[in-house]
Amino acid sequence: MKNIRNFCIIAHIDHGKSTLADRLLEYTQTVAEREMQHQLLDNMDLERERGITIKSHAIQMNFPYKGEEYVLNLIDTPGHVDFSYEVSRSIAACEGALLIVDSSQGIEAQTISNLYLAIGNDLEIIPVLNKIDLPHAMPEEVSDQIIELIGCEREDIIHASGKAGIGIEEILNAICDRIPAPKGDPEAPLQALIFDSVFNSYRGIEVYFRIFNGTLKKGEKVKFINTGKTYEADEIGVLKLNQESRQVMGAGNVGYLISGIKNAKEVKVGDTITHVDKPGIGIQGFEDVKPMVFAGIYPVETSEYEELRSSMEKLQLNDASLVWEPETSAALGFGFRCGFLGMLHMEIVQERLEREFDMTVITTVPSVQFHAYTTKEAMVKVNAPSEMPEPNYIDHIEEPFIKAQIISKSEFVGPIITLCMDKRGILKNQTYLTSDRVEMTFEMPLAEIVFDFFDKLKTISRGYASLDYELIGFRPSNMVKLDIMLNGEKVDALSAIVHRDKAYDWGKRLCEKLRELLPRQMFEIAIQAAIGQKIISRETVKAMRKNVLAKCYGGDISRKRKLLEKQKKGKKRMRQVGNVEIPQEAFLAVLKLD
Numbered sequence: 066m067k068n069i070r071n072f073c074i075i076a077h078i079d080h081g082k083s084t085l086a087d088r089l090l091e092y093t094q095t096v097a098e099r100e101m102q103h104q105l106l107d108n109m110d111l112e113r114e115r116g117i118t119i120k121s122h123a124i125q126m127n128f129p130y131k132g133e134e135y136v137l138n139l140i141d142t143p144g145h146v147d148f149s150y151e152v153s154r155s156i157a158a159c160e161g162a163l164l165i166v167d168s169s170q171g172i173e174a175q176t177i178s179n180l181y182l183a184i185g186n187d188l189e190i191i192p193v194l195n196k197i198d199l200p201h202a203m204p205e206e207v208s209d210q211i212i213e214l215i216g217c218e219r220e221d222i223i224h225a226s227g228k229a230g231i232g233i234e235e236i237l238n239a240i241c242d243r244i245p246a247p248k249g250d251p252e253a254p255l256q257a258l259i260f261d262s263v264f265n266s267y268r269g270i271e272v273y274f275r276i277f278n279g280t281l282k283k284g285e286k287v288k289f290i291n292t293g294k295t296y297e298a299d300e301i302g303v304l305k306l307n308q309e310s311r312q313v314m315g316a317g318n319v320g321y322l323i324s325g326i327k328n329a330k331e332v333k334v335g336d337t338i339t340h341v342d343k344p345g346i347g348i349q350g351f352e353d354v355k356p357m358v359f360a361g362i363y364p365v366e367t368s369e370y371e372e373l374r375s376s377m378e379k380l381q382l383n384d385a386s387l388v389w390e391p392e393t394s395a396a397l398g399f400g401f402r403c404g405f406l407g408m409l410h411m412e413i414v415q416e417r418l419e420r421e422f423d424m425t426v427i428t429t430v431p432s433v434q435f436h437a438y439t440t441k442e443a444m445v446k447v448n449a450p451s452e453m454p455e456p457n458y459i460d461h462i463e464e465p466f467i468k469a470q471i472i473s474k475s476e477f478v479g480p481i482i483t484l485c486m487d488k489r490g491i492l493k494n495q496t497y498l499t500s501d502r503v504e505m506t507f508e509m510p511l512a513e514i515v516f517d518f519f520d521k522l523k524t525i526s527r528g529y530a531s532l533d534y535e536l537i538g539f540r541p542s543n544m545v546k547l548d549i550m551l552n553g554e555k556v557d558a559l560s561a562i563v564h565r566d567k568a569y570d571w572g573k574r575l576c577e578k579l580r581e582l583l584p585r586q587m588f589e590i591a592i593q594a595a596i597g598q599k600i601i602s603r604e605t606v607k608a609m610r611k612n613v614l615a616k617c618y619g620g621d622i623s624r625k626r627k628l629l630e631k632q633k634k635g636k637k638r639m640r641q642v643g644n645v646e647i648p649q650e651a652f653l654a655v656l657k658l659d
């Protein structure tokens with residue numbers, strides 16, 4: 066145990082974590098260079114394309130230091146706020162962390178939030194100033210920020226470049242030298258923390274764990290404390306580039322377990338594995354991840370409902386944080402109301418349904434969960450505008466609030482405060498990290514962040530602002546349901562729940578946006594916004610004058626076919642509601658209001 070080092074890499078998105086991890090693997094010859102695929106740890110296709118780490122992974126390296134062999138377990142963590150619970154579990158499985166800061170960018174919101182998690186778990190922090198090969202790197206200034214933030218010495222900071230391969234050996238030495246060996250008693254009852262799981266369609270779910278106490282042997286009967294389920298440890302082992310099975314693993318080790326589990330829901334990150342005989346107690350800190358954003362997912366072709374259900378079931382087998390239940394919409398028919406960890410998670414689910422299952426789906430306006438307190442029954446959890454009780458029974462409505470931390474340059478403080486106040490935010494705190502960098506803390510409604518907040522923040526700060534947030538609870542708010550009608554018919558899938566003060570403005574802008582997004586048809590379309598019975602805005606889409614095909618008469622046939630093809634393709638993401646065709650963009654129009 067004395068020569069084991071368990072560590073993670075924490076960084077703000079794009080600060081170079083994956084690139085640096087690749088270099089560590091190369092340097093320790095965990096992978097031969099020819100096997101080296103760019104960004105090895107991001108092995109989901111989608112992850113690689115998007116260049117972000119969605120799921121955390123772990124890999125073991127061997128490294129000689131001062132004449133002894135060391136085993137280094139790198140536990141990778143995702144950088145995006147949607148997946149912060151996974152970050153916290155990965156961190157809990159380690160004794161140390163590399164804190165990577167891009168020397169051309171400086172400290173950002175996730176650098177700080179992840180750092181606080183690491184410090185909260187008593188991890189040894191090794192600060193790394195990355196990308197020092199960049200001509201516009203600011204090593205001195207960013208070092209000052211790091212020193213200010215964690216109170217280290219200037220010489221503790223390692224200068225590195227994942228891209229140019231600078232500082233790699235120094236980092237590995239520091240891991241052996243500065244990070245403490247794991248503690249734990251191999252004789253005590255088994256306590257192994259699950260920090261991740263991966264779905265494998267042939268072998269079932271692979272559970273990744275870190276043993277804190279006790280010893281696990283192949284074939285033993287184990288129990289997952291929070292779910293209460295028991296399994297046989299069919300296979301255990303360590304994670305190299307390929308899995309290497311082992312007969313016995315003791316305290317301090319990181320590894321995988323395969324026991325024929327087929328459903329991701331049975332494996333909860335943060336749960337504790339113990340023995341059925343001689344059970345230990347759960348490692349504290351288990352939390353069920355709760356969805357933050359809800360939206361409807363509907364098949365474009367109503368006949369594909371069953372196929373969509375089976376695809377969602379399969380997707381859920383390997384994405385335990387996705388929740389859904391059947392939903393019916395008067396406009397869209399049968400579909401599903403889904404809960405996501407955040408907007409990015411929602412986009413990923415939609416994309417995976419389309420790529421991996423070949424489904425074409427319509428996503429409706431995302432919404433947060435409101436709590437409606439009625440005069441008739443107990444509190445109603447409202448995950449969709451259509452679930453909102455009748456206005457006359459509502460006593461009051463509460464909505465989720467978050468604490469948002471924003472870090473930016475001091476020149477953007479004014480516009481950021483204006484933006485947040487416009488989003489019903491309250492400034493709680495403002496701290497200068499350095500003379501030029503400010504950290505601001507706001508309390509604001511989650512619903513305001515869900516829509517276009519992050520894009521706006523990036524725009525007004527010219528990219529120099531980062532955001533991190535956490536839920537702080539529900540608070541009373543004056544919310545109303547805004548309905549949209551097309552040719553007098555209410556389209557429930559276009560309804561939204563908005564703050565009363567903003568309802569008129571929203572209604573007006575939403576009608577204008579829909580006028581742009583709805584394709585012209587052979588007849589006129591009236592678009593109206595209403596609160597209850599009251600119409601608050603109206604726009605009209607004029608009727609199309611000519612048949613599109615008319616132009617092609619007498620023209621060449623292939624052109625005509627092309628046009629038809631194009632129309633057919635365009636139709637792919639459209640739904641007919643009454644006699645009006647609504648494209649996918651229109652269902653998400655609220656996200657695009659400027």
Ligand SMILES: Nc1nc2c(ncn2[C@@H]2O[C@H](COP(=O)(O)OP(=O)(O)OP(=O)(O)O)[C@@H](O)[C@H]2O)c(=O)[nH]1
Nearest residue numbers: 078079080081082083084117118144196226227228
């Ligand atoms: N110049 C320079 N560029 C780098 C260096 N390290 C990474 N990059 C570039 O920075 C970008 C982000 O690098 P990644 O390694 O994907 O960053 P990451 O932190 O893993 O990103 P997430 O996984 O999304 O959190 C890529 O375009 C890299 O090529 C470096 O040391 N120098």
